[in-house]
Amino acid sequence: MKALQLTELGVPSDALHYVTDAPVPEPGPGQVRVRVAAAPANFPDVLMCQGLYQDKPPLPAVLGIELAGLVDAVGPEVDRWSIGDRVIALPELAHGGFAEYALAPADQLFAAPQGLDAAQAASLTVAYQTAWFALHRRARLQPGEVVLVHAAAGGVGSATVELAKAAGAQVIAVVGGERKAEVARSLGADLVVDRTIDDFVAATKEFTGGRGADVIFDPVGGDTYRRSTKCIAWEGRILIIGFAGGQIQEVALNHVLIKNYSILGLVWGRYRQLAPETIPACHVELSRLAAEGSIHPVIDSRLSLAELPQGLMRLAAGDTVGRVAWVDETVDF
Structure with missing residues (x-):
């Protein structure tokens, strides 16, 4: 073969x-x-x-x-x-x-x-189930909340934008370059920020009236994470998905304490190993969303x-x- x-x-x-x-x-x-x-x-x-x-x-x-x-x-x-x-x-x-x-x-x-x-x-499977478990099982996303998605035009990022919109959230998509910005807009993002020319921290604060994002989806790490802490809402949730930027950041726990936010890790593959019974139900939901045209x-x-x-x-x-x-x-x- x-x-x-x-x-x-x-x-x-x-x-x-x-x-x-x-x-x-x-x-x-x-x-x-x-x-x-x-x-x-x-x-x-x-x-x-x-x-x-x-x-x-x-x-x-x-x-x-x-x-x-x-x-x-x-x-x-x-x-x-x-x-x-x-x-x-x-x-x-x-x-x-x-x-x-x-x-x-x-x-x-x-x-x-x-x-x-x-x-x-x-x-x-991998991208959409990662996004679904992050938003719904870890962050417990609620309709009307604001979700900031880093690398929003990538495989996992684009899935996250679609699933957050399907859940009734407002989405801020952070991308690098106009080609990727066009993709994020086509997915229905409410605000698209090109990180190569704009500051996502300032854009997020302006979009939310200074409150910040309720959920931040971060597969990048490093400085992207550190700057995300400047625009996370009180009682918000930062999802750590990976470190595609190549740097594993240190966490300032005093800042976590002051702003009452949570840092949530996710390795989707661990659900396959430790909670395999959760996977089929997620697939059923993703199939439903695909059939109704909510995700592409x-x-x-x-x-x-x-x-x-x-x-x-x-x-x-x-x-x-x-x-x-x-x-x-x-x-x-």
């Missing part, structure tokens, strides 16, 4: 190798093989290429932590899924979505919602498998809006 194999550690363009003769994986007990129709690139894929992610699959490995496709084969002890089922999946790390065929645990497959193409359906995953590029390493390089450089995905047009999804 065609696949991108991680055979050495390094940047994606060096570490990932396109092959046409990789063995087709066989599903074991409790596993399902999926014919991949699309698989988006994610920042953890970049980190795994470099050996910097907490999970380190043995080499050679096929990465790609989410996908959409058709059930191709089922292993022993699998009775829920049938060949031909249209699914989205969270595959095994070493047999991921960057190949024609992937393996996934049967309990990590979900029915693909109608109304989305393969790239959009494949993008409905933004796809930056649909690439061939051989082109995907360069797509991962663009993702690592912050030069994408929404998602970059490899798509197999021969699969009738």
